Amino acid sequence: LFQDLRKILFGNTFHFFNYEWKKSVFRFRDPCSELSYALQAERGGPGAVQMVVQANVIKFLLGDKEQEQALASALSDVLWVAGEEQAATVTLVTSMPSFFTLPGHQLDSITERQLHIFSFIRKEDMWKFIYEHIQCFQEEGSHGVILFLYSLVFSRTIDALLNLLLTGRASPNVFNGTVQFDEAGAPLLQPLRGVLVRSNVGYLNWSWEQGPQTPLPQVGSMLKTPKLPVWVCCINGTYSILFSLNRALLSNWRTEHLFELHFYNGQPSQKRTAVLTITHSQHWEPRTTDAQGDLEKKFPSVDMTIRTKWEGAVINWNGVVPFF
Structure with a gap:
């Protein structure tokens, strides 16, 4: 399971999350400030994930200013859409390391720990679960962004992370519909699939x-x-x-x-x-x-x-x- 996760995210089993990823969590700015709605973002890949979740937080804060409820709703929404609104998965991690590691593979301190995978067929149940465990995505050292990324992978395998986060479908392209022909009018060997809705x-x-x-x-x-x-x-x-x-x-x-x-x-x-x-x-x-x-x-x-x-x-x- 752990090696499959690495292959999905990195394309091989030798790469692992760097420091920026490991320290990334979903941390709000000062609740008494003008930026109370805002998540603090990292540079690079973690920032992309955090900003998509930020967009969904804003969606809920348009009518609800409770930070933790908004974060739970944003995470739930993205995972539920990724699971085609039929089912979704939430991944949490224990502090106890896993003892199963293949020879020659370096530990990344996260993937090889014991993952707990929780599946849901009702969005309301998932929201309640995430809200009750929201500290697992917020607290320093919890690797909250990585846990959310794992949850996304289990809810729907990644081909194109950004479109998966935004639309629930892992299209590698951002144009509308499906392109069957190239600019010269010749049929493509493989149609290019874009965003459908x-x-x-x-x-x-x-x-x-x-x-x-x-x-x-x-x-x-x-x-x-x-x-x-x-x-x-x-x-x-x-x-x-x-x-x-x-x-x-x-x-x-x-x-x-x-x-x-x-x-x-x-x-x-x-x-x-x-x-x-x-x-x-x-x-x-x-x-x-x-x-x-x-x-x-x-x-x-x-x-x-x-x-x-x-x-x-x-x-x-x-x-x-x-x-x-």
């Missing part, structure tokens, strides 16, 4: 490093226009969150002329949520004579990410110096 939480992608020679994958409308106005954003390879407090933003086109988006990047250096005012009634485009470096100075990466959803939008940071 709108997710509750969306996804946006932008990077200054990738130009015309290596274009970014085109995110389809299924992910750009989720059911709720919450987006996980991959900006220059780092994950963050954009969200609106107006639940009707994506269901009434008139609201998209002038609206606010809240931006949170998960890092301790951000002390307040950045509130951006978006005007989507003007046509914006950079001058073609501007160099890429000049564009980055004039237009923050967050602005460019927002424009992948609202083309031509003008973004006002309302006095905050753009920091991302």
